[in-house]
Amino acid sequence: MAKIVHHRDEWVARAREILPAGGLGNFDPGVFIRKGAGLRVWSEDGREFIDLLIGSGPMILGHGHPEVLEAVSEQLPLGMTFFANNSRAVELAEEICRAVACAEQVRFVSSGGEADMFAMRLERAHSGRDLILKFEAGNHEMSAETQMSLAPTRPANYPDAIADSAGIPDSVRRGILVAPFNDVEFLQKLLDQQGDEIAGVIVEPLQRIIPADARFLRKLRSACDRHGIMLIFDEIVTGFRLAYGGAQEYYGVIPDVCTLGKVIGGGFPLAAIAGRRDIMADFDREQVGAEGFLMQVGTLSGNPVAASAGLKTPEILRRSGTYDQLRASGKHIMSAASAALDGAGHAHRVVGLESLFDVVLAAQRVTDYREFIAADKAKGDRFNASLRSNGILKAPGKLTCQPPYPKMISTKSRARLIQQQVPCKSAFSAGGRSSNMQLEFPVTWFWPGPGLQTVHERVSKGTEWYRTLGRCVSNAATWLPADAAD
C-alpha cells in the first residue's frame, strides 16, 4: 500500500527520486496541489491559493463546477472509454461546428500538441508540399516540427529555424521556416519568394500574450490564398476564450483549419482538429484513396468522459453575458495593475487582450518575441514572486485568473486575502526568486475567467473578487523595492 505523506518536503523528495527533474514537466515541481475547488487550490502542506493557473487554461469554469461534475458523473457508470464512436463525442463535434467558423468537420485527439502535429501533417498531405511556416515564439507544443524557434536564446536570421530541443534531426529543422510575428512586410516578401513551396502556415492569433495585429492576420489570409497555402489558427488557447467562436470570431479572419484544446476538454484530455470539409477529407481513406490518406488513430480520442465535460463547458460559457463579464473582469485587472505600477513609477506594459494578458516590466512596446525578451526579467520575477507568496498561484510565464466563484470564497477567506497583502512588502524586499519554468518567459499571464451567472454565482460578487485581486496586484506594484524603480 502506498505510504501516506502529508508534508510537501516529503512529496518533493519522493518526486525527485522517481520523476526526472522531480516533476511532471509542466509547473514548478516544488508545488504539490492536493485539491481544487472553485477558484482555489490547496497544496499538500496546507496552503491555500487563489488559482490563477487554472490548469494552464482548461479550468475556465473553476475546479469542480457542479454542472460539469454532474455531466461527468452521469457518464462514468455508462463507461469511460470504448475506442469506438459515441454520442457525446458527436454532440461535442456538432457544437464545435456551430461555434467555430472554419469548422465543418472535426477529428478528436487527446492533447493540443497532438492536434497541432496532425494539423501540420494535414497541410503537407493536402498540398503535396513540404515546407511549413511558423512565427518566432509561436507555441504549438512539443512535436519535432513545432519545437522550432519557440524560445530561442540566440535569435537566428529569419527564416532559419532553431531547434529548441535535443533529439530533433536537422532534416526536420530544414522543413520549417520562421518569420517575425506581426511583420506584414517580411511575410509578404517571404511568400513572394517561396510561397509556392510552402504547404501551410500555423499561427497563434494571440501569441502567448501578444495579440496579432488585425491587419497582419488579414494580409496573412490573403497571401495564403494567393499562393495556395493552407492557413491554420492554433486556437488551443484562444478557442472559446477570446469569444465563443474563438479568435476567428474575434478578428473576423477565418483560417482553413484550426486546432482546439483546453476548454473543449473541460479539464480532461481532449483536443481537436477542425476545418473545411474538403481538407478534413484527408482523414478518410474512402474519399482520398490510400495515397492521399492521412492516418490518425488514438486510443482515447473522443473519449466519452472528456466529451461530456467538454460539452458542458461551452454550454455554460454561451449563457448570456458571459463573455462581456470575462472581458470586463480582465479590463478591471489590467487597469488596476497598470495604475498601480504607474503610481509606483515602474515602467511597464500590460500586454494582451482583456481575456488573456500579462504585465510586462518593459518601457518599450511589445509586439513580438524580440521586444518581449527585452523586458526586465528580474523585476518581472520579483513581481510574480510577490503574488505567489501572497496566496496567488502563478508561474513566471503563466499566471492565470480564475473565474470568480463568490459563493465558494468565504467572507473569512476574503478577509484573509486582504490581510495577506501586508507581507507583499517583505516578499519584494527580499527580492523573490522565480521558480523553474519550462519556457523562460519573464512575465505572468492573467487568464480572467468569466463572472458566471450560474446557480451558485452572481456577477456582482464576482466583481468584488476581482477588486480584491486588483488590490493585491496594486500592492505588489507599490512595494517593488525602490532601487528597482525606473
Ligand SMILES: Cc1ncc(COP(=O)(O)O)c(C=O)c1O
Ligand atoms: C497555443 C498552444 N498550442 C498548443 C498547446 C499544446 O496543448 P497541450 O498542452 O494540450 O498539448 C498549448 C499549450 O499550452 C498552447 O498554448
